[in-house]
Structure formats: C-alpha cells, structure tokens
Amino acid sequence: MNKIKVNLDKRSSHSYDIFIGQNILDRIALLIAKSSHAANYTIISDGTVSSLYGETVMSALRKTGCPVDLIEFPPGETSKTMETALSLIEQLADRGVDRTSCLIALGGGVTGDMVGFIASVYMRSIPYIQVPTTLLAQVDSSIGGKTGIDLFNGKNLVGTFCQPQAVYIDLQFLATLPDVEFTNGLAEIIKYGVIDDPDLLSTIESELSFIRDRNIDNLATIVAHSCKIKKGIVEIDERDMGVRRILNFGHTIGHALESASGYTISHGNAVSVGMIAAARVSEKLNHLPASERQRIEDIIQRVGLLDRIPATLKTGDIVSRMKHDKKKAGNAVHFVLLKKIGVPFINGIVDEGIIRETIEELRQ
Numbered sequence: 378m379n380k381i382k383v384n385l386d387k388r389s390s391h392s393y394d395i396f397i398g399q400n401i402l403d404r405i406a407l408l409i410a411k412s413s414h415a416a417n418y419t420i421i422s423d424g425t426v427s428s429l430y431g432e433t434v435m436s437a438l439r440k441t442g443c444p445v446d447l448i449e450f451p452p453g454e455t456s457k458t459m460e461t462a463l464s465l466i467e468q469l470a471d472r473g474v475d476r477t478s479c480l481i482a483l484g485g486g487v488t489g490d491m492v493g494f495i496a497s498v499y500m501r502s503i504p505y506i507q508v509p510t511t512l513l514a515q516v517d518s519s520i521g522g523k524t525g526i527d528l529f530n531g532k533n534l535v536g537t538f539c540q541p542q543a544v545y546i547d548l549q550f551l552a553t554l555p556d557v558e559f560t561n562g563l564a565e566i567i568k569y570g571v572i573d574d575p576d577l578l579s580t581i582e583s584e585l586s587f588i589r590d591r592n593i594d595n596l597a598t599i600v601a602h603s604c605k606i607k608k609g610i611v612e613i614d615e616r617d618m619g620v621r622r623i624l625n626f627g628h629t630i631g632h633a634l635e636s637a638s639g640y641t642i643s644h645g646n647a648v649s650v651g652m653i654a655a656a657r658v659s660e661k662l663n664h665l666p667a668s669e670r671q672r673i674e675d676i677i678q679r680v681g682l683l684d685r686i687p688a689t690l691k692t693g694d695i696v697s698r699m700k701h702d703k704k705k706a707g708n709a710v711h712f713v714l715l716k717k718i719g720v721p722f723i724n725g726i727v728d729e730g731i732i733r734e735t736i737e738e739l740r741q
C-alpha cells in the first residue's frame with residue numbers, strides 16, 4: 378500500500394495520509410480502527426455505491442469491532458443540496474451521532490463534498506474520512522478539504538474548508554465505474570499533467586490503452602502521481618488564495634459550457650474543451666508554443682473527451698456565464714494560462730474579443 382502525506386500548517390489544520398492500494402478494504406478497516414479512535418462510525422453513501430460496496434465496507438469495519446451504521450441518499454449532482462444535507466444531518470441526530478463519532482464518505486465527489494460539509498458543521502464539526510470510489514474523487518475531490526453544496530444559483534456556492542482525517546483509495550472500486558465517469562476522471566489527470574508535470578502527460582500518452590482497460594498497475598501509477606500533484610498544491614495554498622487557483626485550468630470556460638448546456642455536457646468533457654480553449658488563448662497571447670498546444674489537443678482527442686463546442690451553445694451565453702462564475706474577483710476573470718506545459722500562470726483579464734474568437738474557432 379502506497380502512503381502519501383499531506384503536510385499542512387498545524388495552526389490551521391492537521392496533516393493526514395492518503396493510502397492507495399488494490400483490494401485493501403480489510404486493511405482500510407484495520408487502519409481506521411487503529412488510527413481514528415472514534416466511538417462509532419457512520420458511512421454516508423449514495424444509493425448506487427451503497428448497493429455495490431456498503432455491506433462490504435460495513436462488514437470489514439465490524440470485523441475490527443467498530444460499531445458502524447450506514448445512511449444513503451439518491452445518487453447524482455442533483456442531490457448535492459441543502460435539503461439532502463439537512464435530511465442527512467437529521468438522520469445523524471436521530472441515531473445519536475455526536476462528537477465522539479466519525480463519518481465516512483464512501484462514494485464520488487458528490488458524497489465527499491457533502492459529507493465533508495456535514496462533518497464541518499454538525500455539532501460544530503466532527504471528524505470524517507474520505508473513501509473515494511470514482512477516479513475524479515480519488516485524484517481530486519477527496520484531497521484538500523474543500524467541501525461544498527450547490528445552490529439554485531450555481532455549484533458549490535456554500536461550503537467550508539475542512540480536512541479529512543485520512544483518505545483511503547482502493548483502486549478496485551474503479552472496476553465498476555461507468556466509462557463516462559472514468560473518462561471524466563481522466564480529464565482531471567490530463568489537467569495535472571498540463572499544469573504541473575509533462576511526465577504525467579507522457580505516461581498517459583504512452584500507456585493509454587492499458588489505462589483505458591483499467592489495468593491496476595497503470596492506474597496505481599497515474600492515481601499516485603496525481604495525488605502527489607494535488608497534495609503539493611494544497612500544501613502551498615490550503616485556502617485557495619493563490620497558487621491553488623491553477624487547478625482551475627480549463628474550468629473558466631468549462632464551467633460556463635456545463636451550465637450553458639444545462640449540465641448535459643459532463644464536467645470532464647466541459648473541462649477538456651475548456652483546456653483546449655485556454656491553450657489556444659495562451660498561444661494567441663504568444664505564451665504557449667503551437668506544438669505544445671497541439672499536444673494538449675491530441676491527448677484530449679485520443680482519450681475521447683470533448684474537443685469541440687456544440688453548435689447549439691451561443692457564444693454570448695457562454696461569455697456571460699463565464700463572467701458570472703464565482704471564481705472571478707471583482708470584474709477580473711481568473712483565466713489560468715500556460716507559458717508551456719507544466720508552467721501555468723494566473724492572468725487577471727483576457728480581452729473578451731480573444732475569448733469570443735477562440736469559442737467561435739472551437740465550434741463543431
């Protein structure tokens with residue numbers, strides 16, 4: 378089992394470990410029992426993950442003598458609401474969960490974000506553990522302590538920073554993940570390669586067929602590499618005040634595309650076109666060489682992620698949604714651009730004409 382430590386400033390947070398392995402549920406249960414010292418555990422999971430893995434995780438924990446319970450909610454982003462969070466909180470209160478307890482988020486990013494949020498506010502905060510089951514959650518959302526709930530006005534508009542006690546990644550979970558969700562996770566891994574480490578990009582380029590076949594050794598390499606990149610960024614900027622914003626590469630246009638399409642374009646696909654757009658803007662502003670921009674477009678195409686903007690989406694609508702993104706500061710849209718692969722920078726304002734021209738070029 379691979380162990381990666383997330384070292385945080387102890388004045389604001391505690392440091393914790395990310396454990397990565399295959400078929401490690403029994404060992405995860407033992408580690409949880411040994412290290413977290415809670416009086417009891419409540420697993421929170423969406424219905425799909427709960428029916429696949431709920432019983433197995435509960436029985437692994439019971440074998441170690443831990444009292445454990447499970448609560449589920451309906452799967453999908455539409456559940457990441459205050460209503461679901463409140464219903465879960467009431468169920469915790471009914472079951473007598475208190476500050477001696479520990480929550481376990483078993484699921485994808487929706488579960489992790491919502492359980493993290495609940496853990497940060499229930500009884501003025503109780504401990505929680507992340508057991509991510511999607512590729513996106515394993516390489517991204519389970520690490521770094523950003524919790525969130527969606528409002529009608531937009532995604533993740535309510536949330537806290539609250540670090541988990543530990544993150545336990547069993548790669549075996551990925552065997553049952555639908556292709557579309559797996560590919561969504563790959564988009565975030567490509568992003569890490571583009572913003573931080575060309576070697577990760579080379580690994581994806583050379584091992585793509587094994588990765589697509591979900592070969593465990595290849596997955597172990599790219600998941601661990603991604604976790605190291607994410608934890609490195611979180612360590613420098615836990616509260617998202619500076620460098621952590623480079624993780625938004627591709628997300629400025631990506632989020633606008635997601636919402637303009639009424640969320641019919643998946644997050645991974647939206648971010649992929651967003652990364653191509655950001656690379657093209659970087660090239661137009663004479664930062665990024667054309668060959669590097671082309672490399673980014675090629676890998677996105679090879680993975681089968683979206684590389685063009687659907688003709689039905691209007692340029693004006695995309696631009697106005699981009700300007701309303703919560704990540705803007707004042708009137709400046711935080712556009713993350715590239716000097717070269719592995720060297721991103723945050724540019725306050727990009728001329729609207731260049732953005733419109735890029736969107737038009739990328740139409741299907």
Ligand SMILES: NC(=O)c1ccc[n+]([C@@H]2O[C@H](COP(=O)([O-])OP(=O)(O)OC[C@H]3O[C@@H](n4cnc5c(N)ncnc54)[C@H](O)[C@@H]3O)[C@@H](O)[C@H]2O)c1
Nearest residue numbers: 425452453485486487488510511513514518523550553554
């Ligand atoms: N906190 C952060 O830093 C951060 C970062 C990135 C994304 N996010 C959030 O993550 C969320 C997206 O996460 P996601 O893509 O994991 O979505 P998700 O949690 O909705 O999971 C996607 C689907 O896969 C199913 N699923 C999960 N694991 C499975 C498995 N092993 N086998 C079969 N099916 C499985 C789920 O039931 C769900 O239907 C968004 O809400 C986004 O805002 C948060």
